[in-house]
Amino acid sequence: MWTPSPRWSIRPHQKDITVAYTAMHGVGAETLLGVFKKAGFAEPASVPEQHHPDPDFSTVPFPNPEEPGAMDLVQALAARTGADIAIANDPDADRCAVAVPTPAGWRILRGDEVGVLLADHLLRLGRTGTYATTVVSSQLLQSIAAAAGQPYAETLTGFKWIVRGGDETGVPLAYGYEEALGYCVAPDLVRDKTASPPRS
Numbered sequence: 567m568w569t570p571s572p573r574w575s576i577r578p579h580q581k582d583i584t585v586a587y588t589a590m591h592g593v594g595a596e597t598l599l600g601v602f603k604k605a606g607f608a609e610p611a612s613v614p615e616q617h618h619p620d621p622d623f624s625t626v627p628f629p630n631p632e633e634p635g636a637m638d639l640v641q642a643l644a645a646r647t648g649a650d651i652a653i654a655n656d657p658d659a660d661r662c663a664v665a666v667p668t669p670a671g672w673r674i675l676r677g678d679e680v681g682v683l684l685a686d687h688l689l690r691l692g693r694t695g696t697y698a699t700t701v702v703s704s705q706l707l708q709s710i711a712a713a714a715g716q717p718y719a720e721t722l723t724g725f726k727w728i729v730r731g732g733d734e735t736g737v738p739l740a741y742g743y744e745e746a747l748g749y750c751v752a753p754d755l756v757r758d759k760t761a762s763p764p765r766s
Contacts, residue, residue, distance in 0.1 A: 585610035585651055586644035590629050590636065591620040592657025611647045613639045623657070630656055631663030631674075632747060641665055641672040661747035678704035681743035684751060688741050689714045695740025698731025700724075703745040716740065729753055 585602075587610040589595040595617050599609060615625050616639060623629040626636050631654040644652040644665065652665040652672065665674045675683075685697055685707055697711040698719040711718040719731035721742075728742035728750060742750040 581606050581608070583607070583650040584647060585653060586613075586640050586647055586649040587611065587652070588613040588616045588637070588640040588643075588654045589618075589659070590626065590631065590654055590657055591616050591618075591623045592629070592655060592659055593619055594655035594657075594659030597659065598653075598655070610653070611643055611649065613643050615639065619657070631661060632677075637663060637665060637674060641674075644672060656747075662749065663747050677743070677745040677747040678706070680747070681745065681749060682706050682710065684743065684749055685741055686710060688751070689716070693740045696732040696735045696737045697740055698728050698742035700728065700744045703743070707743075725750060 585607070587595070587598060589598070589612070595612060599612075602609060625639060627633070628636065631637055637652065637654050640652045640654050643649070644667070650667070654663040654665075655661065662680070663674060663677075664680050665672045667673075681699065682704065689697075689710065694716060696717045696719050697707055698721055699707045700721055700723045702723055708718045708720070717735035717737045719734040719739075721727035721731055721734070723744060725742070725744070725748060728744060729739060731742055732739040732753075739750070739753040742753065
């Protein structure tokens with residue numbers, strides 16, 4: 567029987583974390599702050615220069631958290647505030663990047679790493695169904711889904727394919743992600759990638 571490691575566990579009763587956040591000149595801040603408040607977490611520190619929508623994206627050369635330098639301001643804020651984690655949305659808030667502190671400084675997690683951590687969280691919560699990713703993403707999701715006794719689907723790139731992962735297995739989709747920082751954590755509500763966190 568699958569017994570997950572507690573190392574990266576997300577425990578709903580642990581609310582005492584410090585978060586640094588950037589909306590990267592986009593529309594994600596209002597939703598993220600609302601979700602944090604509803605979940606009982608403290609309001610994250612937000613990069614003031616990037617908190618409100620700005621069509622000129624004046625502080626980043628290219629507003630995608632995957633681009634080198636795009637998360638510099640949120641990582642600097644995280645370091646100043648002693649944050650446990652740094653989170654960045656892209657401007658339309660359908661990508662979510664995460665950075666964590668290490669002895670060598672802040673490290674941005676790859677989309678495959680965040681994707682598998684979210685899947686692990688949902689499996690710990692008992693979310694059953696098909697777990698899906700794409701042909702260009704890591705194979706680790708297949709391994710942890712199999713270990714948890716859940717179906718797995720591998721699709722073409724793009725969420726128009728990922729959300730159909732359950733069609734391949736005959737079991738409704740529980741979760742899907744792609745390595746380009748997109749995650750589908752509530753396919754019964756939103757059949758697309760979203761930067762919103764998984765529901766308990």
